[in-house]
Amino acid sequence: MDRYNSREIEPKWQKRWEESEIFKTDVDLSKPKYYVLEMFPYPSGRIHMGHVRNYTMGDVVARYKSAQGFNVLHPMGWDAFGMPAENAAMENKVHPGDWTYQNIHDMREQLKPLGLSIDWGREFATCDPEYYGHQQSMFIDMLEAGLVYRKNATVNWDPIDLTVLANEQVENGLGWRSGAVVERKELTQWFFKISRYSEDLLVSIDKLNNWPDKVRLMQKNWIGKSKGLEIDFELQNAPSKYTKLKVYTTRPDTIFGMSFAGISADHPLASELAKEDKELAEFINICRKTATTEEALETTEKIGYATPIRVVNPLDKTKTYPLYVANFILMGYGTGAIFGCPAHDQRDLDFAQKYNLKIIPVVCPPDINENSFKVEKDAYTGPGHIINSEFLNGLSVNEAKVLISKTLQEKGLGLEKTNYRLRDWGISRQRYWGCPIPVIHCPKCGTIPEKKKNLPIVLPHDVNFDQPGNPLNRHKDWLNITCSECGGKAKRETDTMDTFVDSSWYFARFTSPKANTPTLKNEIDYWMNVDQYIGGVEHAILHLLYSRFFARAMQETGHMPKKAIEPFDALFTQGMVCHETYRDQGGNWLLPNEVKEEKKSKTKRYFVNLKNNSPVEVGPSIKMSKSKKNVVDPTDIIEQFGADTARWFMMSDSPPERDVEWTTAGVEAAWRHLQKVWRISFKIYSEGLTENNKKEEKIALNGEINHDKLLRDTHKSIDNVTKCLENFSFNKAIAHLYELTNAISNSKAKILTRQYSIKILAQLMQPVTPHLSQEIWSLYGSPSFISSEPWPQPITNLIEDEDLTYPVQVNGKKRAEIVVPVDLDAEAIETKVLLLPQIKNFLNGSKPKKIIIVRGRIVNVVI
RNA sequence: GCCCGCUUGGUGGAAUUGGUAGACACAAGGGACUUAAAAUCCCUCGACCUAACAGUCGUGCCGGUUCGAGUCCGGCAGCGGGCACCA
Numbered sequence: 001m002d003r004y005n006s007r008e009i010e011p012k013w014q015k016r017w018e019e020s021e022i023f024k025t026d027v028d029l030s031k032p033k034y035y036v037l038e039m040f041p042y043p044s045g046r047i048h049m050g051h052v053r054n055y056t057m058g059d060v061v062a063r064y065k066s067a068q069g070f071n072v073l074h075p076m077g078w079d080a081f082g083m084p085a086e087n088a089a090m091e092n093k094v095h096p097g098d099w100t101y102q103n104i105h106d107m108r109e110q111l112k113p114l115g116l117s118i119d120w121g122r123e124f125a126t127c128d129p130e131y132y133g134h135q136q137s138m139f140i141d142m143l144e145a146g147l148v149y150r151k152n153a154t155v156n157w158d159p160i161d162l163t164v165l166a167n168e169q170v171e172n173g174l175g176w177r178s179g180a181v182v183e184r185k186e187l188t189q190w191f192f193k194i195s196r197y198s199e200d201l202l203v204s205i206d207k208l209n210n211w212p213d214k215v216r217l218m219q220k221n222w223i224g225k226s227k228g229l230e231i232d233f234e235l236q237n238a239p240s241k242y243t244k245l246k247v248y249t250t251r252p253d254t255i256f257g258m259s260f261a262g263i264s265a266d267h268p269l270a271s272e273l274a275k276e277d278k279e280l281a282e283f284i285n286i287c288r289k290t291a292t293t294e295e296a297l298e299t300t301e302k303i304g305y306a307t308p309i310r311v312v313n314p315l316d317k318t319k320t321y322p323l324y325v326a327n328f329i330l331m332g333y334g335t336g337a338i339f340g341c342p343a344h345d346q347r348d349l350d351f352a353q354k355y356n357l358k359i360i361p362v363v364c365p366p367d368i369n370e371n372s373f374k375v376e377k378d379a380y381t382g383p384g385h386i387i388n389s390e391f392l393n394g395l396s397v398n399e400a401k402v403l404i405s406k407t408l409q410e411k412g413l414g415l416e417k418t419n420y421r422l423r424d425w426g427i428s429r430q431r432y433w434g435c436p437i438p439v440i441h442c443p444k445c446g447t448i449p450e451k452k453k454n455l456p457i458v459l460p461h462d463v464n465f466d467q468p469g470n471p472l473n474r475h476k477d478w479l480n481i482t483c484s485e486c487g488g489k490a491k492r493e494t495d496t497m498d499t500f501v502d503s504s505w506y507f508a509r510f511t512s513p514k515a516n517t518p519t520l521k522n523e524i525d526y527w528m529n530v531d532q533y534i535g536g537v538e539h540a541i542l543h544l545l546y547s548r549f550f551a552r553a554m555q556e557t558g559h560m561p562k563k564a565i566e567p568f569d570a571l572f573t574q575g576m577v578c579h580e581t582y583r584d585q586g587g588n589w590l591l592p593n594e595v596k597e598e599k600k601s602k603t604k605r606y607f608v609n610l611k612n613n614s615p616v617e618v619g620p621s622i623k624m625s626k627s628k629k630n631v632v633d634p635t636d637i638i639e640q641f642g643a644d645t646a647r648w649f650m651m652s653d654s655p656p657e658r659d660v661e662w663t664t665a666g667v668e669a670a671w672r673h674l675q676k677v678w679r680i681s682f683k684i685y686s687e688g689l690t691e692n693n694k695k696e697e698k699i700a701l702n703g704e705i706n707h708d709k710l711l712r713d714t715h716k717s718i719d720n721v722t723k724c725l726e727n728f729s730f731n732k733a734i735a736h737l738y739e740l741t742n743a744i745s746n747s748k749a750k751i752l753t754r755q756y757s758i759k760i761l762a763q764l765m766q767p768v769t770p771h772l773s774q775e776i777w778s779l780y781g782s783p784s785f786i787s788s789e790p791w792p793q794p795i796t797n798l799i800e801d802e803d804l805t806y807p808v809q810v811n812g813k814k815r816a817e818i819v820v821p822v823d824l825d826a827e828a829i830e831t832k833v834l835l836l837p838q839i840k841n842f843l844n845g846s847k848p849k850k851i852i853i854v855r856g857r858i859v860n861v862v863i
Numbered sequence: 864g865c866c867c868g869c870u871u872g873g874u875g876g877a878a879u880u881g882g883u884a885g886a887c888a889c890a891a892g893g894g895a896c897u898u899a900a901a902a903u904c905c906c907u908c909g910a911c912c913u914a915a916c917a918g919u920c921g922u923g924c925c926g927g928u929u930c931g932a933g934u935c936c937g938g939c940a941g942c943g944g945g946c947a948c949c950a
Contacts, residue, residue: 213867213868214867214868214944214945217866217867217945218866218867218945218946221866221867221945221946222945222946224949226949226950228950247950248949248950249950250949250950251950262950302948327948328948328950329948329949329950330948330949330950332949333949333950334949334950335950337950338950339950340950341950345950346864346948347948347950348950350948419949419950420949421949537944537945540945541945541946652875652887652888653875653876653887653888653889654875654876655876658876660875661874661875663874663875663889665874665889665890666875666888666889668889669888669889670888672902673888675902676903679903731875731876731877731887731888732876732877732886732887734887734888735876735877735886735887735888736886736887737887738887738888739886739887742887805883806883807882807883808883809882809883809930809931811930811931812882812929812930812931812932813931814883817883849930850930851930852882852930852931854882857879857882857883858882858883858931859882860882860930860931861930862930862931
């Protein structure tokens, strides 16, 4: 019984927890609630160490908060739609649904041995018709609220696979699967009107105080607000419809430095001109092609096509400028047209130099003579005073902005305008394995939403993937329907939704996963918001921004309480799990369990291939990935060491927001430590049983000091560990748990004190090592579940010491230490310090210039 | 290119936010126990100098503020992350 066998003990307790339903949660108004959520996984089929880290963190929080007396909601589900299922269908002839549900089953089986305190009763997958049916119903509500619309948009189109590709599926301009040259194609697509909330999404970021600054900044940049002016320019020599050109600028103060104007290749005026101008049409084509290829993006030269049109300066009609169609102007931003001021914009400068356009500096940097100021290679974008600009001369940049803006607006030539980089969210995917968009195309009634009573629109199961394209387009029975409005012949929409839609509201559905409506008022009112959300930083922008949008849209359509408009109160982004890499002499990657460490010196380590003893090159530790083979399977680790060891190791050493390096030595150390905790627990337990007077007497002779010290150490540990868990400093919490273990192990305190300390240790470890803690708890005769026990409270006067040790510095360097009673006043400390022999030595009889005493911290003698 | 972050022993990291740099752990070395191995326990462990006590240097580099700087300020370098021509 002196060895802890995780293989027996962990499943034993997991079974009891499940039978007792201790992790089942319901609304309980008598208790404060706490909703902890980890980003739900994609069911790839295997869990990986990243999952272990993510879900362990969440579980530590859940178990800790639960012990603190909160009613904790800690659910789990599956982000189950998406392309890998379709790829598997094409490769292995399995149905995407069968493949997905099999994977969910497999992953659940791998996840359960981790001993997570999850309410599995709330589990769902986003590909369950019950789930996506409600999503369809909300889509209809949002359509009616004007939050959904259709428009033409360009997509990456793979002409071989007949499918739309996401940007990341385009590699060097080629489709990642087919290798075909990707085309840009205009399709009518569905959009969510996220831009309705641009301003609110931006300003509300400031309220997200418990989000990482990094994520908040990324979201701000993504939304990309800019204030500027729309200016109307008169055109000369333009087609009759186009007498004016609307241009957007954030630098109206530089208008007198203008030397050309430019429009996007997608600008209507460009298309109009191209009708009569073959060369221009060709140029526009080139612009469209180069825009998608990656190498082009990196090296793209700014190119333009000079039109015969002249643009007139609105403030000085004698000045006119050439109008170019240029590849660096985006139709999707501002008005798709700019005026070019080469001296103060790098892009414009590059362009001007290529086409020999004038470079007129109009902002002179401070402390530089305006007559000698020239712009050559670098555009000047800093502050300064205005020059060469008629009535603006002498003003600062900001003053000039205000004046020019006022002047142009008074003349009716300008309009102040705020623009956002954030564009509406295109959700159409021409794919099978996603949530069908619940819309009907009827020749008579037009494009109309499906009736809610007909929901869910379920994906047909009898599809095959042996032809390219979306199988929904070929599924006649599913496609051809009668219009639910007029009863005539109609067709279903075959686009499905972006899978980011599925993950934009799952956190809300967890509050009432079985409800007949997307959410239930009582439940969602009680459980929202998510108090702690935990996941990877790779979702910093899209997923989190879309979820924030959805919370607003759901609130507007009555599915979300107003208080949950920002659904995630606190966000934590955890680092990745890394492992060093191994390659044989042929350069092939090797798995960690295909190599062995041969010898070790202080600085260098040597590995060989297990198969043939040939030397192996050790590479840097990078994120675990199958392609580099630097992966360790959690299931193997649990089998070998147990879940508690994996959990303990994951939480120790590295701060949770940083990457952690998985090492065999580290896991083994964790395992040894847990064995030690068990061994000490068992020893102290047995000692208690065999306790006899003699022994007790002998221990007592060692003095009350030890006894007191362990009690103090124990309560200091309670205090420290609690603070660390509150701050997400799991690695530091574990350091304190090591300290407490060592203190107990070395202590000669009375048996009752040590037993008391062991039980506290088990409780403090419980969030991380629930099985071991539970086993100790039960060994010590407690019939309860340790996870249901209240969190230990530190006794204040036990964590405060009676004496304080002050380091004593001379001129800022530590030279001595002095132990004094806590409440000793400064004067007395000073007297004592000056009597210290080390200090006397330094003073050499003279008087110190100054003595600085910082209460509870330090003494510094200045000589 | 622009924006953001990081840089502490052989290694992961700690340092109460301006107050003893290196907690806790890993690795390494030495010892005890053992016929032996495993397991366990004990000791050493930033560099230099020293028999030892002591001392000197030390938080990427250079400079500054301060009684006192890993922490604040200015400059530089290296590494990592985000964005993609957003006018």
